[in-house]
Amino acid sequence: MSKPTLAFIGGGNMATSLVGGLLEQNYPANNIIVSDPMEENRNRLQKQFGINTSNDNLSTASQADVVVLAVKPQVMKQVAQELSSALTHQPLVISIAAGIPLSSLQQWLGENTPIVRCMPNTPALVQTGASGLFANTHVSTEQKASATEILGAVGISCWLETEADIDAVTAVSGSGPAYYFLIMEAMEQVGVELGLSQKVSRQLTLQTALGAAKMAMESDVEPAELRKRVTSPGGTTQRAIETFIDGDITELFRKAMSGAVERAEEMAKEMAD
Ligand SMILES: NC(=O)c1ccc[n+]([C@@H]2O[C@H](COP(=O)([O-])OP(=O)(O)OC[C@H]3O[C@@H](n4cnc5c(N)ncnc54)[C@H](OP(=O)(O)O)[C@@H]3O)[C@@H](O)[C@H]2O)c1
Known part of the structure; x- marks a missing residue:
């Protein structure tokens, strides 16, 4: 055809x-x-x-x-x-x-x-x-x-x-690349503060983002399970993850993404006028 x-x-x-x-x-x-x-x-x-x-x-x-x-x-x-x-x-x-x-x-x-x-x-x-x-x-x-x-x-x-x-798609995947860029920015910056050169910190940050995404996409288990598997009890990852959980990272994303939905609704009204 x-x-x-x-x-x-x-x-x-x-x-x-x-x-x-x-x-x-x-x-x-x-x-x-x-x-x-x-x-x-x-x-x-x-x-x-x-x-x-x-x-x-x-x-x-x-x-x-x-x-x-x-x-x-x-x-x-x-x-x-x-x-x-x-x-x-x-x-x-x-x-x-x-x-x-x-x-x-x-x-x-x-x-x-x-x-x-x-x-x-x-x-x-x-x-x-x-x-x-x-x-x-x-x-x-x-x-x-x-x-x-x-x-x-x-x-x-x-x-x-x-x-x-x-509007939910806008909050997840439309605006989503910027969320990951922000995380990359933060990881790169702290990597430098911890002693790495900017070049090395960026290379490691980006490759880690790619690797984590590839693992999550190619795996038949959920990201939450993948996280548990790389978090040994009492280890370095656990110490870092606890900080994110204590800071209520999910609530932070909830606020951020609800804000994106609200803005999408407002923009649709503005465009329709
Ligand atoms: N880029 C993204 O990642 C992305 C993501 C989500 C959604 N979108 C949507 O995709 C759409 C296009 O985005 P884009 O990044 O490709 O924008 P863009 O690079 O500015 O492309 C728009 C093209 O349309 C041309 N144009 C302007 N007036 C026209 C007319 N009357 N008739 C025909 N063509 C005309 C523009 O020419 P001039 O340069 O001469 O004005 C330009 O070449 C947007 O509505 C945007 O919301 C984009």
Whole structure:
């Protein structure tokens, strides 16, 4: 069966990652077109990937089975309203813009448009992303499979039961990379205070993060069990872990992540205005 034709509106970081990931998975370059106002961006994409580009959002979308909206949230309203006249053939529209609710997208694009709202995260830029997806009722099973394939090109994707879950995804994986960067910063800094050079402290910190993630992903036991297994009674790890538990690290994450959800809700309201 021939692959759906994909149109990306906006040829920036996320579109570049998605296109790169799709081509690596042998998605036909001829089935991909990117529309971007900047000639520099179009030339870069053509040269890097051998795909088609355009500076005309409407003609780009009117040829596509799937239209991926990859512009910044601030310009989404204008871009979506302009696009609506090019969507009479009812392509699937995937929005990767943070904070824009389905109700707004439907209002701008047309109430019956099949839309998947997606919350990706920054590691998509290195093909290790984690996305949450939610579809409106107009999206068919086939279109859902297309969305899974497209986001799957840059990492894992999970279908959500309610649109509100997108805010929880934002708090877990959307903002999550920054939590890990913060932990890395702290570990690196203390490593230096304990006598290591910055270079060595950073190398050890980053490799440890990678190693722990790899072990957790490849293991069939839970992270809590893995932690217990590397924490010998009376040992060094136990002394360190006790400090985190005494400081109620879970409560700290609860507060931080609830704050992220609250902010996502506020931003959705601001964007809808
Ligand atoms: N980067 C991430 O990790 C990440 C994570 C989660 C969600 N997202 C979402 O992904 C979306 C794209 O983010 P990004 O980082 O890829 O942004 P980006 O690099 O700024 O890409 C957006 C592209 O759209 C172009 N553009 C602007 N106006 C346009 C128009 N009217 N028609 C067509 N293209 C237009 C921009 O051109 P100019 O440069 O000339 O303005 C730019 O090339 C955002 O909505 C963001 O919320 C990104």
